[in-house]
Amino acid sequence: MTLAADQTSPPSTAERRPLRWRTLIGWLIIAALVIGVAFIALRVSASAPGRHGGLDPEGRNDAGALALAEILRDQGIEVIVTRSRTDARAAIDEHTTLVMANPYTLSDDGLTALMEPADHVVFLSTGSRLLSLLRIGEDAPGTSPAVAAECALPEFARVGAIRPDRLFTPADGVAACFGDATGAAVLVDDRRGGRHVVVEGSKLFSNAYLAEDGNAALALALLGQTDRVVWYVPTFGDSDIEGQSEDTLGSLTPDWLTPAILLLLLAGVAAAVWRGRRFGPLVAETLPVTVRASETMHGRARLTAKAADSAHAAETLRDGAQRRLARRLGLAAHAGVDDVADAASDRLRIPRGTLQALLAGPLPTDDAALIELARRLSDLETAVEATTHTTRDDG
Structure with missing residues (x-):
């Protein structure tokens, strides 16, 4: 110690x-x-969430939309990126398309005021609240495989098939494209004189998926109808939703x-x-009492006999015999009962089933059966030990 x-x-x-x-x-x-x-x-x-989040026209990651913004600029379309509602509203005119992702940071009044001067509004992603506010439709269950436009709007005539992740059920008078009246990927509302378009493009128009299927063609069909695009990026810093924080321990102290x-x-x-106390090097000290291993063994045996637990004692005898047999038969220390029975059967030329029953059969329920099991296990070990010595002498 x-x-x-x-x-x-x-x-x-x-x-x-x-x-x-x-x-x-x-x-x-x-x-x-x-x-x-x-x-x-x-x-x-x-830091404010969404600074360069999903469908951000300045985002270079897979979820951003910088590739789409650059494609629009290559087509000669002026793209104005703003994160301020005031600047976005001031930049809108009759030749402008207002583009934004789901404006979850704006209240209903704030979003209505932002869209008021715009004749052409495209939402690249949406939520249930936005669908209800625009009265353009509602969510439709299920998904759809690759589907073409299949609607009368001419700007979608040359758009190939897309694979939408979300479908909508259009309201009365709303055109449904890339699907049907039970579920469509794009909803176009021309009922109020202007045009409101809703599509779930979190994957369709992101940098990672824009080049797949007809995603890029669909983006140009939606955003390339005017000479200017005002791309508003919703942020919590520009939110008009006022929240009242609850008092916390930090605010009260x-x-x-x-x-x-x-x-x-x-x-x-x-x-x-x-x-703090510094400890010196470890030193060895002789234990005052030495407990012999045989005394420990006899003590455990007396406890088992007093408890009259024949099954537990038999299981202990089997475990010890199995480990010793595995060592004498040249097996690994953690060899299972099947491996030990097979090796002993080959060594002693006796049926495997007999050894399997001895090493893994039903446990004894009384002292007489326990003594018989112990005797048979001892005979098995003695026989294996004898063959081991014979093998060594022959070698």
């Missing part, structure tokens, strides 16, 4: 001082790293409390490093 003992001869003051300084500097470096990682994590978590708690924690860590 090993115990930790204090150093008998403490180092001198000159030797301890550099050690303490190195330890203190090491802890200061660790603390600085922890604070830096925490600061970066707070900055990342506090003074501002100096959190820095004070952190300072106390750092002071506690520094004090623990400064005044």
